[in-house]
Amino acid sequence: MFPKKHIIIFITICLLLILLPSSILSARSVRIDTNDLLIRSGPGTQYDPLGHANDGDTFPLEEEQVDWFAIDYNGEIGWVSRQYASMISQDTNNHDTEAKRDDPLSFPYVFNIPVEVVNLRSEPTAHSTKLDEIPYNQEVTVLDHVNEDWIEVEWQEQHGYIPAIVVDEMINKQSSTLATLQGKTIVIDPGHGGHDVGAVSVTDRYESDYALYTSRILQHQLELLGANVYMTRDDDFYYALTPRSSLANYVHADVFLSIHYNSEPQFPSATGINTFYRNETDQGLATAVHSAVIKKTEANDRGFESGDYLILRVSKRPSLLLELGFLSNAEEEQNIQSHTYQLNISQGIIEGLEAYFNDKSS
Incomplete structure (x- = not known):
């Protein structure tokens, strides 16, 4: 959808x-957005380099993965990080x-x-x-x-x-969203990172990578709507939890969102989305965001509840920890890998934020 x-x-x-x-008619290509970018033989930094590319170089797109593009590089398949490249159309x-x-x-x-x-x-x-x-x-x-x-x-x-x-x-019907989020400060925390990979999926992928993937999409969509967005990390590095929450306090965030994925390997049939808040004052935020994400994704509703997590305890701003699906469930992980599903997650969060801010102003 x-x-x-x-x-x-x-x-x-x-x-x-x-x-x-x-x-x-247009063909899809990949444009490089930085200089001296390594092109690798596979979708990961552990693969050998095939060569380099520079800002503005374009290559035919062959395949997409969560954090990587496969391109036609001198007649063979090369891989570049989505963090430093963009998919474009060429006439x-x-x-x-x-x-x-x-x-x-x-x-x-x-x-x-x-x-x-x-x-x-x-x-x-x-x-x-x-x-x-x-x-x-x-x-x-x-x-x-x-x-x-x-x-x-x-x-x-x-x-x-x-x-x-x-x-x-549809923008005329959504103009209230633009007005509501314009100028709002949102801090997004992609969970885990670096040596702390979080949950490991059934396909041996890491929660930390999925959390960053989701957070980048959400960041992009919020910025399109005029929000001021801060990320606690934009790379695969571990940052302590307390400074992440402290960033939200420092910038006086309107909302702090910590993005995670769940796992229960002993129960591989487990599915769905959980939302956690700590302070009772944040229950309205949890209700709005959780309900909108469930509606948009049609995921299994595991509810929202108070959770005593360190990252929520340190934050003095309206805060949520979102568990956006089970990486231990093969079908759910496949959904999570879908860019369309990720856009639905992002849109659900945005619609929930809109409802929350509108309710606060009424």
């Missing part, structure tokens, strides 16, 4: 593929660039910004340079859909990228 905010974009792209000439042929205001299924086309403000970025990533802020109702020219998250636009003689959700007709 696609997240709701992408449904209209997905339908539009499908119509483009059906109705428009083959000259605008296979040139197409007519004459603007057609009355036909939104042709590129380029013109539309008006339907939200209060949107950041114009130099590259299709939330971490790239902000070129400008485009105010509400400003007319922009859409040049292309880079992927499901970003579109290429031109505005006041500036060329850049904006989040794809702003062209979704």
Whole structure:
């Protein structure tokens, strides 16, 4: 199931593929986002290097895994970390660039910004340079859909990228989400890391890797909606628990989320999502987020309850610890590996945060 905010974009792209000439069909590629990146013979740092790539280099995409892209590198399969690369679309042929205001299924086309403000970025990533802020109702020219998250636009003689959700007709219904999360400070804690791998899945993968994968997607989605996001780790390194919670206290976070996955090897049929809070004042946050994640993922509901975890004890901010599924269950791990399922987790958390903040302000 696609997240709701992408449904209209997905339908539009499908119509483009059906109705428009083959000259605008796109192929998926991987663009390198850093210099001197090692290309390895397998999906992990334990594999031998095949060579190097630099910022801006592109390669045909062969396969995706949780944290790695497989690319066509000089006629053989090479692997690059998703942390330092992005999946993009490339036009296979040139197409007519004459603007057609009355036909939104042709590129380029013109539309008006339907939200209060949107950041114009130099590259299709939330971490790239902000070129400008485009105010509400400003007319922009859409040049292309880079992927499901970003579109290429031109505005006041500036060329850049904006989040794809702003062209979704559903955005008018979701404008309250944008207003609610705009400017909120969210600290995300990807559980474990480094030598502390956490649970080991039935396919011998680590909870620490899955937690970071989920956290990066959530970070990206929250930043698209205007939130200020801090990560307690953005690499495979172990950081003590107390400083993680202390970061949330230091930045005066509106919400602190610790991301984890569960495991019960002695009960391989166990499935579902748990949510934990510590202070009674955070029960409303737990209720909102847990309910929305269950609704969005349709996972087994294991409920939410108070838990005396160190990372929750140290935090003085509204805090949750989320156990987002069982790595000891083969079918559930397969779901967790799905990018679509990860987007559903992210969207569920976001909708829960929206409900929580709206309830606080009422």
